[in-house]
Amino acid sequence: MKFSEVIGQEDVKDRLRELVRERRVPNTLMFCGPMGSGKMALALAFASYLLGERDGEASLLADSQAIVNAEAMLARWEHPDLHFTYPVIKPVGTSAEHKMTSDDFTREWHELLCKSPYFSMDAWLACMDAANQQAIIGAGESDxxxxxxxxxxxxxxxxVSIIWLPERMNVECANKLLKLLEEPPRQTVFMMVCEEPDALLDTIKSRTQRIDIKRIDDAALEQALIERRAIDVDTAHRIARIAGGNWLRALENLEASNENRLFLDMFIMLMRLAYQRNIKELKQWSEAVAGYGREKQRRLLRYMMRMVRENFMYNFGQPELCYLTQEEENFSCKFARFINEANVVDINELLQKAHRDIGQNANAKVVFFDLALQMIVLLIRK
Known part of the structure; x- marks a missing residue:
């Protein structure tokens, strides 16, 4: 994978190239940053460069045939000097004595990487058919x-050893890895791709050179949408602003079956039924939402909180303050006046309370019907 395939992050690319030019490549790097910013993509591109992939015309390998061979192996992520560590589940039926390692899911991991270097934990769990299982990096992995x-x-x-989400290591694995970092094998580079660095042992963090990666700037995100997804400039500009520097969120907004479109429909239905004081259908609405899984219910509530905020900002008449899709704006242009100084705080607190209650396993039917009934009162405030 080439640096040119990484969206934006030009300053980080230059810094990594400079480390190689000045022969100051550290034993351990830790890439930290928000989801969708390209942490894994940067780690993969840097690993590819260290292993012989050309950056323009430059390669760390001198022999042209060796370069071709290295690039062929890296195209499939099967280079023998590139090792991956990542959280895995323990499938039902696995022997209790078996210590799970990344090698147990090599095929699924390579398939995921070949699709795109931009992915989330949810996507990886889906590849493993994880259901409700938690993925961790266990002691068998460090061995x-x-x-x-x-x-x-x-x-x-x-x-090169790329460790994706090292914060998911259990204590035994973390302690064994620490010993490996203290006395690293010759000419070995560890790259940790981390989303929650505070969850790592301080002794591990102290042995890494941390590279903080910011969100992708809107211009780079917009250009990538135009070039990679062949969409028009206006749509790309709108999606880039809404995505907030997150490539994964930008792609979500392009999906025809986007979950957010369902959430928008449910938000519109709630507000219309609450305005009409239609108790019977509000009860049906709450029962429909109660049928979602708890994580989906929490995502819906977060979406509603965002829509309340955006509709409140819409009233100011300054487009640069609003982050709405075209479908959301079509609804908000008429609805926004109902979200005002008299109710915006209370509506937001109501949604936050519901989000907290669902997270604490409260009865979803009760939570959402109560939310719907209270929304009737709040919407008429002026």
């Missing part, structure tokens, strides 16, 4: 990684 990295480089250059 396997130690074994792999003790071998000599097959190509005579760097060995």
């Amino acid at each position: 396997e990684l130690t074994r792999k990295l003790s071998l000599k480089s097959s190509q005579g250059g760097y060995k």
Whole structure:
């Protein structure tokens, strides 16, 4: 994977190239940043460069055939000197004695990487058919990684270990990895791709060179949408603003079956029925939402909080303050006047309370019907 395939982040790319030019590549790097900013993409691009992938015309390998071979292996993410560590589940029926490692899901991992270097934990869990299981990095992983990295480089250059979401290591694995970082194998580079660095052991963090990655700037995101998804400039501009520097969120807004469109329909239905004081249909609405899974219910409530905020801002008549899709704006242009100084705080608190209650396993039918009834009162405030 080339640096040119990473969306935006030009300053980080230059910094990584400079580390190589000045021969100051550290033993351990930690890429930190918000979801969808391209942390994994940058780690993959840097690993590819260290292992011989050309950056323009430049490569760390001198032999042209070696470069071709390296690029062919990296295209499938099957380079023998590139090792991946990532959280995995323990499938039902697995022996209790078996210590799960990344190798148990190699095929699924390569399929995910080949689709795109931009993905979320939810996407990875879906690849593993995880259902409600939690994915972790266990003690068996550190043992396997130690074994792999003790071998000599097959190509005579760097060995690279990419650890995705190291904050999901259990204590035993983290302690074993710490020993490996204290005495790293020769010419080995560890790259940690981290979303919650505070969850890592301080002793591990102290042995890394941290690279903080900001959200993708809107111009780069907009250009990527135009070039990679062939959409018009106006749509790309609107989606880039809504995405907030998150490529995954930008793609979600392009999906025909986008969950947010369902959420918009449910938000519109709630507000219209509450305005009409239609108790019977509000009860049906609450029962329909109660049929969603709890995580989906919480996502719906977060979406509603965003819509309340955006409709309140819409009243100011300044487009640069609003982050709405075209469908959302079509509804908000008439609805926004109902969200005002007299009710915006109370509506937001009502939604936050429902979000908290659902997270604490309260009865969803009761929570959402209560929400719907209270919305009737709040909407008529002026």
